């Protein structure tokens with residue numbers, strides 16, 4: 202009995218064929234199959250998928266299946282070249298139009314477009330809005346057809362995020378002028394208000410929504426109490442990322458430069474990036490990060506949007522981010538390729554105090570400040586949380602998560618909590634008795650009975666709290682204060698130059714009406730123990746020990762050589778995950794090589810022989 206092939210069936214067959222032959226993938230990831238089918242059938246879609254979820258395929262594949270050219274609207278001008286390069290590697294006819302081009306180049310692309318010789322065109326939103334261009338599109342729709350409109354980074358319509366692009370608001374014109382062309386809007390921004398705004402602003406009320414889980418299972422989250430940040434950072438880099446590319450976030454431009462300089466002097470390939478740097482330097486640094494292997498970028502949050510380097514192996518926060526949204530987005534730049542990656546943060550009481558001051562001193566309206574404050578508090582709650590990091594993050598974004606991850610710091614070495622009511626009372630009284638205007642350092646001295654009057658010109662020897670806390674050491678006190686500030690029992694007083702004062706929440710504690718339970722910080726010294734043993738259990742173990750495997754190095758060297766010849770980033774040739782599969786499978790023929798994820802027809806033709814040769818040389822000991 203022969204199976205009936207319905208239109209939807211034959212669509213699926215064709216989609217799978219393109220998935221194999223062009224993209225080199227064996228199967229769809231997550232909701233990709235459903236999205237591709239929906240868009241191919243002409244429906245509008247809103248796709249919410251985390252970074253690394255595989256969003257590009259959701260419009261690239263329908264672009265190849267449907268008649269006519271697909272128009273991809275993206276604000277990421279700097280990325281378009283790489284995206285087009287990557288598609289051309291797959292023999293897809295792709296091009297872009299944006300302000301970075303010479304008029305001649307733009308004209309050449311326009312000619313291809315009008316002649317129906319393009320399958321995918323990336324355009325910047327301001328370019329799309331030009332009346333002339335819209336008229337041209339109308340003509341193209343009549344002649345050769347428009348396959349779809351993809352609106353990438355759709356959250357740019359929202360005024361609330363920091364990626365707001367006014368031109369995105371005008372994209373409703375697409376719907377109005379081309380009602381029969383399907384639209385697919387995509388974003389990795391998860392929160393409900395932004396989602397609602399995207400639907401409203403882009404008139405996507407009738408679009409089908411595809412909401413993926415926002416979990417990033419391959420990211421291993423860790424938050425450490427700050428003791429000696431630079432020492433802790435270097436120990437982390439040495440033991441876990443001696444040769445990897447990563448991003449280190451700092452709050453201020455000054456700290457970015459100092460940290461980059463420090464790391465450079467210590468022999469790390471570290472480069473600074475912030476909005477205050479000269480544009481040529483900034484671009485050169487970003488370019489090195491993207492095109493070379495193992496470069497570390499030290500940056501403010503100005504660095505990130507549009508960095509789609511798949512093999513960022515770690516993201517460090519030397520200062521706390523402003524919100525959970527910020528933390529999730531910044532750490533999310535690690536491990537796009539699905540291989541294990543680390544999100545690592547150190548944090549101390551000083552961070553909380555200075556971040557709160559920064560928000561309080563800002564010139565946002567009062568209501569906005571209250572929101573910012575709440576967001577910071579949620580982040581601090583996350584830092585101090587004793588439960589699974591993945592669960593805490595997902596709960597924040599309103600998503601249920603099944604079970605502990607088993608790999609984050611809290612899952613790995615479960616954190617103790619302890620009844621800290623008595624010490625908390627001591628700390629709060631010390632704040633009160635000294636007049637609610639001193640910082641943590643002085644308060645700890647008072648509690649430990651150290652007279653620092655010479656430094657501060659204040660003697661508190663006669664107070665009842667002087668020396669009551671001798672049984673507790675400096676580091677423990679610092680942890681207690683950090684948690685009291687993070688928990689909102691103490692706050693910094695701007696009028697008193699950031700000295701600590703009590704909040705309403707402190708009252709019941711002092712009156713012995715509430716208990717205070719705190720997390721027991723793991724003892725942290727300047728050097729962090731090499732945590733190989735702690736590494737995630739479900740991490741692809743193969744990736745850990747291979748840093749100096751000669752075959753791995755040879756494969757990477759070949760990739761870099763090919764990338765340099767063509768002036769493209771190495772991952773445009775093959776992703777790490779593909780290279781890793783080659784390393785593990787050691788294919789001996791083109792057929793075997795074609796079965797590796799990420800090796801489609803075009804790349805097999807282009808690079809198959811080169812990489813088989815590397816494998817052969819290595820076996821024969823020539824490499």
Ligand code: ADP
Pocket residue numbers: 226227228229230233250251252253254255256257258509511537538539776798
């Ligand atoms: P996003 O834009 O959502 O961050 P990308 O489109 O960059 O994600 O894809 C993330 C990674 O997943 C890339 O390395 C890509 O090659 C890979 N990928 C996407 N779809 C598939 C698939 N069906 N099978 C295997 N790998 C895939």
Ligand code: ZN
Pocket residue numbers: 588589590591592605606607608609610611612613
């Ligand atoms: Zn966990």
